[in-house]
Amino acid sequence: DAGVIQSPRHEVTEMGQEVTLRCKPISGHDYLFWYRQTMMRGLELLIYFNNNVPIDDSGMPEDRFSAKMPNASFSTLKIQPSEPRDSAVYFCASSLGAQSYGYTFGSGTRLTVV
Amino acid sequence: QQPVQSPQAVILREGEDAVINCSSSKALYSVHWYRQKHGEAPVFLMILLKGGEQKGHEKISASFNEKKQQSSLYLTASQLSYSGTYFCGTGNAGKSTFGDGTTLTVKP
Numbered sequence: 001d002a003g004v005i006q007s008p009r010h011e012v013t014e015m016g017q018e019v020t021l022r023c024k025p026i027s028g029h030d031y032l033f034w035y036r037q038t039m040m041r042g043l044e045l046l047i048y049f050n051n052n053v054p055i056d057d058s059g060m061p062e063d064r065f066s067a068k069m070p071n072a073s074f075s076t077l078k079i080q081p082s083e084p085r086d087s088a089v090y091f092c093a094s095s096l097g098a099q100s101y102g103y104t105f106g107s108g109t110r111l112t113v114v
Numbered sequence: 115q116q117p118v119q120s121p122q123a124v125i126l127r128e129g130e131d132a133v134i135n136c137s138s139s140k141a142l143y144s145v146h147w148y149r150q151k152h153g154e155a156p157v158f159l160m161i162l163l164k165g166g167e168q169k170g171h172e173k174i175s176a177s178f179n180e181k182k183q184q185s186s187l188y189l190t191a192s193q194l195s196y197s198g199t200y201f202c203g204t205g206n207a208g209k210s211t212f213g214d215g216t217t218l219t220v221k222p
Contacts, residue, residue: 042213102159
């Protein structure tokens with residue numbers, strides 16, 4: 001298995017631009033999570049899906065952030081408009097069952113907003 | 115609520131042992147442990163479910179005491195490859211919240 005695949009690995013964009021991060025979970029995993037990691041705030045859960053349905057988006061910072069999972073093999077996290085404080089590493093993770101199995105993380109997208 | 119990890123950082127010599135603790139103020143269903151090396155993604159080590167079970171991975175083992183809402187990670191005879199930041203994740207209602215991490219440095 002190729003694991004969880006994220007793209008792009010690095011993204012540098014100007015403030016105000018739209019940014020789209022992509023994730024392909026492991027086939028057969030029914031949970032997908034988006035996390036953001038910064039030095040100041042650590043690993044923060046933004047949103048998670050179960051069987052393609054968003055379950056909890058209480059961690060999404062504000063309306064500028066949105067996430068979709070149109071099918072079992074693809075998810076996107078969009079930031080529009082982007083701001084410098086959104087600079088972070090964004091990880092996607094998938095799991096077979098959320099509480100009885102560990103998470104497999106993708107390699108992450110390092111986002112820099114200038 | 116975020117679990118609390120201690121200590122924040124540990125420096126060891128090869129072959130020494132270490133214990134990393136994780137505690138929560140909320141009742142836990144599961145605890146899972148990850149290691150993250152600089153510039154890489156967290157890698158799953160093990161998960162512990164309700165029942166106080168212990169699990170092992172290489173010379174790394176862990177315990178989970180759900181009554182005390184605590185878990186501990188034991189690293190025995192540490193190797194250079196054990197260096198990294200260790201995170202505990204506490205599972206509840208389908209999602210996991212991660213602690214701030216414990217940075218482990220193993221020196222020759």
